[in-house]
Amino acid sequence: MARAAVPGRLSWRVATVKETRDETATARTLLLDVPGWPGHLPGQHVAVKLTAPDGYAAQRDYSIAGAPEDGRLELTVQRQDDGEVSSYLAGVAEPGDQFEVRGPIGGWFAWPPADPRPLLLLAGGSGIVPLMSMIRTHAQANSQVPVRLIYSARTPADVIYATELAERERVSPLTVTHLYTRTAPVTAVIPPAPPAPRVFAGRLNAKVLAATAFPPSANPAIFVCGPSGFVETASALLVAAGHPPGTIKTERFGPT
Numbered sequence: 001m002a003r004a005a006v007p008g009r010l011s012w013r014v015a016t017v018k019e020t021r022d023e024t025a026t027a028r029t030l031l032l033d034v035p036g037w038p039g040h041l042p043g044q045h046v047a048v049k050l051t052a053p054d055g056y057a058a059q060r061d062y063s064i065a066g067a068p069e070d071g072r073l074e075l076t077v078q079r080q081d082d083g084e085v086s087s088y089l090a091g092v093a094e095p096g097d098q099f100e101v102r103g104p105i106g107g108w109f110a111w112p113p114a115d116p117r118p119l120l121l122l123a124g125g126s127g128i129v130p131l132m133s134m135i136r137t138h139a140q141a142n143s144q145v146p147v148r149l150i151y152s153a154r155t156p157a158d159v160i161y162a163t164e165l166a167e168r169e170r171v172s173p174l175t176v177t178h179l180y181t182r183t184a185p186v187t188a189v190i191p192p193a194p195p196a197p198r199v200f201a202g203r204l205n206a207k208v209l210a211a212t213a214f215p216p217s218a219n220p221a222i223f224v225c226g227p228s229g230f231v232e233t234a235s236a237l238l239v240a241a242g243h244p245p246g247t248i249k250t251e252r253f254g255p256t
């Protein structure tokens, strides 16, 4: 992991797909073997380059889903309608396929496991991916820092890592709040205490944030990731709730 922090020239490396795992009907995890991979910090991403036989190449960024010590590079890709790169990675790629990756990239949107502050994570859609790397790293380090994840997805069927999150919530100081944006608005259901999942219908708002996030007085380290609209709304709500902007780190998965 320490090596990942050493700045240097990043080169393209060949990645071989070792395994794929469907997370939802439209999101797939790829486990990659990348000889010489220098390691990463939770939150960092890679650039993926696909090259066609005629030399045409397309490049996109993908967050790293795994914990640094997992040995293999793990990505989770949400298939976009007509998506040039995601439709291949999340639909076509199979074990043995090869493409190029470059990284790790992004030392700013990264969580150092030694950070003693409570960890507040806000994910919109596939924005869960780098935050899952943080949650897995937290578990691997046996950190007792409390973690709260607020995860907005369209429907329960769109929740990536649902089973793993439920299990991690049972065995570690993690509390997950689910928001479903495309289910009928109903009264919020908040079971009395963690680790039971907290579930809300609708988009993130000040009331949900106040009910589920750490208060500013707890001085949490905050990471927000997802589509631009989600990141903007979440950041504005956090600042309005009194969290200092300097404690909020954001990453946007906007359309290219």
Ligand SMILES: Cc1cc2nc3c(=O)[nH]c(=O)nc-3n(C[C@H](O)[C@H](O)[C@H](O)COP(=O)(O)OP(=O)(O)OC[C@H]3O[C@@H](n4cnc5c(N)ncnc54)[C@H](O)[C@@H]3O)c2cc1C
Pocket (backbone or CB within 6 Å): 045, 060, 061, 062, 063, 064, 076, 077, 078, 079, 080, 081, 082, 083, 084, 085, 086, 087, 126, 129, 130, 227, 251, 252, 253, 254, 255, 256
């Ligand atoms: C730092 C970073 C990390 C990222 N990590 C991940 C990740 O871990 N998993 C993941 O699935 N994606 C991630 N993305 C998004 C990813 O880079 C691509 O933008 C996405 O996969 C779409 O690429 P595409 O070639 O399939 O679609 P394109 O061919 O570029 O676009 C096809 C259609 O999809 C729309 N579209 C493109 N991107 C998005 C998007 N993100 N959300 C909604 N609509 C979109 C476009 O407007 C267009 O209509 C990340 C982006 C960044 C900047």
